[in-house]
Amino acid sequence: MVSDIHTTLEAVPPGKKARITGLDAGPGLATRLMQMGLTPGVEVEVISRNRGPILVKVRGVMIALSRGMAKKIFVKII
């Protein structure tokens, strides 16, 4: 069964994949995120989620982002 939960990247458990549905960031920050490959529609794999920043793999690249940042990224868990 495919779960179909809309949430933010901050809440995705490690090992799970999610698809970005939107960004809630100002234009400058949004552009930065998107230039690093975090665009709506892309698949993101959460590598680790400890107390610190979240590690994700997107478009073949590992990216660390703070929880505050991850909360601004809406996703659908797949």
Add this chain to the structure above:
Amino acid sequence: MGDKKYNIIVAVAGNPNVGKSTLFNILTGKIAHVANWPGVTVERKEGEKVYKGRKIRFVDLPGTYGISATSLEEVIAREYIISGEPDVVLVLVDGTAPERTLYLPVQILELTPNVVIAITKSDLIHRVGIHIHVDKLEEILKVPVVEVSAIHGSGLRELLDAIIAVAEGRRRRKETLKIDYGGLEPFISEIEKIVRKSEILSEYPPRWLAIRLLEGDPRLEDIIRSRDGEDLLKNVRRVVEAVRRGIGKEPVELITTARFNYVDSVAREVVVRIRIEEKEGIFEKMVKHEVISIFVSSLLLISVFSIIFTLNSGFPLNLIFRLLGWMSIAEMLETYSIIGLMNELFNLLAGFLTQYLTELNTPSWLVSLLADGVISGVGSILSFLPLIILTFFLLSLLEDSGIAARLAYSFNSLLNKFGLSGRAIYPLVISLGCNVPGVLSSRAALEEEERVQIIISTPFVPCQARLIVILAFITTYFSSSIIQALVMFVIYLIALAIAMLTSLIIRRVLYGKSEPPLFLLEIPPIHKPSLKVVWWLTWDYSKHFLKKAGLIILSLSIATWFLLNYGPMGFATSPKDSFAAIIGKILTPFLSLYGISQEKAWMIGFALFQGLIAKEGLIESIAMLQGEGTSIKGALLALELTPVQAFSLLLLFTLYVPCIPTIASIKQEVSENKLVLIAVGLMLSIAIFLSLLVSTLLLWLWAG
């Protein structure tokens, strides 16, 4: 308006971590020219290559993820590409992450058709299970694509051939790349029409301009405003509003997504990924566990600095050997420290010069100027150089291997407590070497607030020059090596705590922000660093020290020599009659608060002024004030300080102001005089308040 000396000028663009420095180095062999980009202090490196009878000049653009002008680096890259100077833009794509890094060439192709794409790390591509169909990519993008490996040197000839072919018009795209933006197209053409009519920005391609204005581009908007284009902006805003109302989304999101969709569609056609289970290295495992990662990172940093400190002064290894009872090794470490050896060398040199010049009947004031002023001045710069180079070499090693990014990740939570993000670890650690590049590397911060926090707080971090001062004082005034180490530890702890608190207070009070800065950082795979690149980075950092500090220390030494040897009555026979004494006396009332006697206070007072210009000058001027031939230890002992005075003065010395070059870099980075004043005021008041407080408290405890 290209340089006529060169047949071809190539701008080299690429993401950070794409292997740009390595390739640039291999292509050009050497750096021909290093300068700053106009108006900013971001470095511009150039190198040249003669190939098939053409002189090719390569200009290294700052590493960027795009050219949307979200950072200074992106503005520089974009404006150089548009300047008309480069004949070809060489864009690097990371062969191990093509899906992400193809974005930059696509964005650049929308701006200029004169592009050559180099796919880097070709030696690694197959090993990680990736195959890139180069011919197909050429066919789709209609520009030459070459796979290169900087490590093996393969593909470089093909790359140079492709560059020449594009520069000479044989393999060039006719026009810029047109991506289909779907539903946005009518809006784009509308802005394009407005832009064409106004002719305000005729140097930019109209379609590109239209897309950028739709996305929102503060830099372009500023340019338009400066050319009285308010009407144009108003019309653009009207269209942007129409998109928001009509489609219900931000144009920037729609456009970037469309661009990435295009990149994805290209990547799907040319990239095949075979799933190879990636082996996790020790570092990959480490970053996943927060506690382990902080532990390993701290251990790594502590070892790096132990190496540096030990080579510098023998400390702390000498202490360990002493405790183990290996006195001879400990003494050897102390005698053969870099600073010790360099000082020895320059003393010898000054001695020889004095003898030689005296034999030539050179006037004694000139002998004194050259030997005591110039040689000792140059000596004090050079005795620091090996140390500075070593510090930056080890740090560059961390940077180029990909470990630095993991340090930033590991320290994020800890630094969050002080209103900083993990990115601040780098400026902080560099500042342990020298505050000048520490302040400059504040640009690593994503947010402006964090950048200012870093700029104002890092100068509290004790640099190597202050380490010298601390070491000289503690070895003179504290006999037991355990107490020496303890005093040193406490001073570093206090200084670092103040740096962290300053940052937190600036964030909370000045900016009124309670949440920590956002953190976003690419974590590149760990790789073997290229020694060439490491050396290059090392040299970049060290140069700041050499250039800024070097000239200042040299002129300072000459000025000091003058102030010490001349007084209101002309040539002074004793330092007591010199200008230096008069200057030093200004601070006598202040220093008496520490219980320092009148006759000694002026020396410390003068040393404090000297320390403003360069901290290591502090010790030297005390030695010079005691007359020639006095050892540093002897000179410091002659100050007759109590341990309490020595400790509180050390706090004052460490905290008051790092040096003039650091202040100059602060000014350069914040460009707001108010902030510079805040920074200096903060340093002076904290240093004075804290050292007096400690002095009073300790004396009270002593008496009680």
